[in-house]
Amino acid sequence: MAGALLDGEPVPADGSLPDAATANIGQNGFAVYVHVPFCASRCGYCDFNTYTASELGGGASRDEYAETVLRELDLAAKVVQPARVDTVFFGGGTPTLLSAGDLGRILEGIDRVWGLSVDAEVTTEANPESVSPEYFRHLRNAGFNRVSLGMQSSASHVLRFLDRVHSAGRAPEAAREAREAGFEHVNLDLIYGTPGETEEDFARSLRTVIDAGVDHVSAYALIVEDGTRMAARMRRGELPYPSDDVAADRYLAAEAALTAAGFEWYEVSNWAKEGGACRHNELYWTNADWWGLGPGAHSHVGGVRWWNVKHPSAYAKRLWEGVSPGHAREVLTDEDRHLEDVMLRVRLREGIALDGVDPAGVRQAVDGGLAVVRDERMILTLEGRLLADAVVRDLLT
Structure with a gap:
């Protein structure tokens, strides 16, 4: 999420929060995020808190991971008690490198300590090669109703550039398997602008x-993050940097093709068919409360944000000692x-x-063709979506 995650104040050993933060918990919705840090291999562009088997030390076994997360959940239940969980x-x-049974155990634990709403949205991300029809059936029976698959591209040479290990045809095949298993909502992720x-x-x-029949598509321009293998290769001149002009052309192509196919944008990088929007992300974007379980996971309750220790071994050690895994927090x-x-709200379809914004910034955006005003709200135009960051800067200065 937005904000500078600098060293903050220590998190109490029991993870407790100020009373003022929990006074209205869940008033705007309550979400749970579960971070699973394991990957079969590391993609060259990825800077997420993830680890391959060779990068993990002791105490970070996949086999023990569900039990460790459940320990954090029991601690969390002593800190906050929302009326319900809207999304997971x-x-x-x-x-999906964990067994469907382990993911189901964690979901059962969330329901046990906090209670899932009757219409809770329950999503898992998945790499296409890590799932099967049987796996999807087990997940669906465990209560999952949405899956997000990392497709990235249908071009084999682009997948190789991104260090993706699945074949070009596996992602749409997995999407169809998920629908056949009864998943109501299926997303495919795309990355565009790859050299x-x-x-x-x-x-x-x-x-x-x-053609895969999904009801949600996320499409993101390739961003080269410092510290990644791809960034190092680009600095050495081995690879060209992505082009902003090409990225803009790709975005316009996505908007045209997806709109013609019955999708509507509801956030700058996300399109959905009717009823297919990701409610979990909408809670993030509209300042709801959420608890993040897992190493490196971030949480937000009532204006207090905190983050867990990053390494799975350190995370497990703290929890097995009965201590909060929280590393630091900020008010x-x-x-x-x-x-x-x-x-966040500028990027949404409803604007x-x-x-809530500077009138001069609004006038500048409207006069420049980057936004329109409708029903006392400022809403980005298509051109404005291409320049959303610039619009935000103008609104805040």
């Missing part, structure tokens, strides 16, 4: 996701919360209320 999202890493990707490569990827000021609210 298993991310990573590759959550070497052609206009036709991306057009073919768009046709593939549309957001009113200014912090306003800034983050603007950054942001005029009374």
Whole structure:
């Protein structure tokens, strides 16, 4: 999420929060995020808190992971008691490297300590090669109703560039298997603007996701993060940097193809058919409360944000000693919360209320063709979506 995650104040050993933070917990919704840090291999562009088998030390066994997360959940239940859990999202890493039974055990634990709402959205991310029809059936029987598959591209050479291990046809096949297993909502992720990707490569990827019968598509421009293997290769001149102009062209192609196929954008990088929007992400984007379980996971309750120790071994050690895995936390000021609210809400289809932003910034965006004003809200135009970060800067200065 937005905000500078600098060293903050220590988290108490019991994980307790100020009373003021929990006074209205869940008023705008309550979500649970479960971080699963395991990956079969590391992609060159990835800077997430993930580990391959060779990078893990003792105390970080996949076999013990579900039990460790359940220990954090029991601690969390002593700290907060929301009226219900609206959404659960298993991310990573590759959550589906755990057995469907272990993911189901964690979900059962969340229901036991906090209670899932009757219409709770329960999602897991998955790499296409880590799932099967049988695995999907077990997940569906455990209560999962949404899956997000990392497709990235339908071009084999682009997948190789990104260090993805699945074949070009596996992602749409997995999406169809999920629907056949009874999943109500299926997302496919795309990454565009990879060096070497052609206009036709991306057009073919768009046709593939549309033909797969999914109801949600996320499409992101390739971002080269410092510290990744890809960034090092680009600094050495071994690979070209992504082009902003190409990324803009790809975005316009995605908007045209997905809109023609019955999808609507509801956040700058996300399109869905009716009823297919990711409710979990919508809670993030609208300042709800959430608890993040797992190493490196971030949480937010009532203006207090904290994050767990990053390494799975350190995370497990603390919990098996009965100590909170929280590494540090920060109390957001009113200014912090306003800034983050603007950054996130501007990107949404419903836009942001005029009374929450600088009128001069709104006029500048409207005069420049980057936004329109409708029903006392400022809403980005298509051109504005390409320049959303610039619009946010103008609204905050």
